[in-house]
Amino acid sequence: MDDTTTSLCVNGTRCHGYQPDTRAASPATAGPWCTPCLDLPARDIRALTLDYLDLAQLHEASLSQALRDRTTGSHESPLLIAGQVQALQAEIVHAATTWEQEVRAAARLTQPEQAAPVAAWHTTITHPTPTGAGRPGHQVQRAATLLAAHIGTLASLPATTVFPAGCEDQPTDMTGADAIGHLTQLHQRARGMLGRTHPxxxxxxxxxxxxxxxxxxxxxxxxxxxxxxxxxxxxxxxxxxxxxxxxxxxxxxxxxxxxxxxxxxxxx
Ligand SMILES: [Zn+2]
Ligand SMILES: [Zn+2]
Structure with a gap:
């Protein structure tokens, strides 16, 4: 822990711990945020599990729609949608498992046994490849659950070189704060694709x-x-x-x- 950080939560007047009388945000204790301000990103990251399952259903629906259209000679857009959905699913798996590994390393968590619902599926999940063992849906569930539970650790991660969105990406330096930005953005994108962005x-x-x-x-x-x-x-x-x-x-x-x-x- 670095006790030279006297900076205030980056959320400023939107900080969860904003004090109206002193007009100050809470001290930043987890990366650029105060701990209570991580509740919302933690919720978004946890939601990636359901997003992933919903996207899987959308993918299936688009594919069968595309098959039906092919027999009737209709437009191609369902296939296009299916491709976009699949790409977003892959990015969710990649990003979630990438940061899961970083958090496991930082918090010295080696075995994923505490992720009870998926422990039975695979016992050798902490493999070097982010998209290694386990079914993708369970990987996302395990990763999202862990990241949400250790959101403070994630927020405090120093810059590290990762492939942000997929293995064919350019290696990029990202902090844990960048990761939280990316993961919450993935949740927004999934919601958008699933048509849940009503006002x-x-x-x-x-x-x-x-x-x-x-x-x-x-x-x-x-x-x-x-x-x-x-x-x-x-x-x-x-x-x-x-x-x-x-x-x-x-x-x-x-x-x-x-x-x-x-x-x-x-x-x-
Ligand atoms: Zn308010
Ligand atoms: Zn705050």
Whole structure:
């Protein structure tokens, strides 16, 4: 650990630990971030497992569509889509397993036994080739689970030479922070390809934690607050701030909309 780092979290006013009174972000403790700010990228990286499975289904669907089109002499785009999906899947496997290896090395984790769901499939997974043993879907699951669990280690990795997106890439120096950027971007790309990039369900109001206000020009299109749609109808929606990523239960939001003050908030 390097205790000369007194720099502040790179997220600035969007830092999870932003202090409105001192107008300062938390100290950067994990690479350029503070630890709480890694929750969101950890979630994105963990989501790569599902992304991969969804892409596999999309790939299959595009292929069978392409086969059907061939018999009817229709356009070629399903084949094109299938190719793009496959390339993205391959990049997810490559990037996730590449950084899994770096994190295992840095954290001195040798055997992947702690990744319980996949341990039974293969016991010799830490092979030098990133796309080595194991089925790709399980490799992604094992890698994504490990990376999310060790996100602090990943964030702090110094620059190292890797093939960022695939073995035929130019070797490039990347830090763990670069890796987090790449992995979260892969998640966004997968979501985009799967057609999940619908606009956020913005709701009116100002953030209770950070300086984001809905009259700010930055949020002219909506936001900073939005709410999710729970998977089960009986579950409470959660309110998110798109700027600082803090969350609140929807009941707090309802109180805020009535009282124009967030529960527990001290008015200045
Ligand atoms: Zn932060
Ligand atoms: Zn906020």
């Amino acid at each position: 956020r369900p913005w709701i009116p109001g100002d953030c209770w934690h950070c300086p984001a206000r809905d009259r700010d020009p930055e949020w002219a299109e909506g936001g900073p607050l939005w709410r999710d749609t729970p998977r089960h109808a009986e579950d409470q929606p959660t309110v998110y701030c798109a700027a600082c990523h803090h969350t609140r239960p929807y009941t707090d939001y309802e109180q805020y909309m009535t009282a124009l003050e967030w529960p527990g908030q001290v008015t200045a």
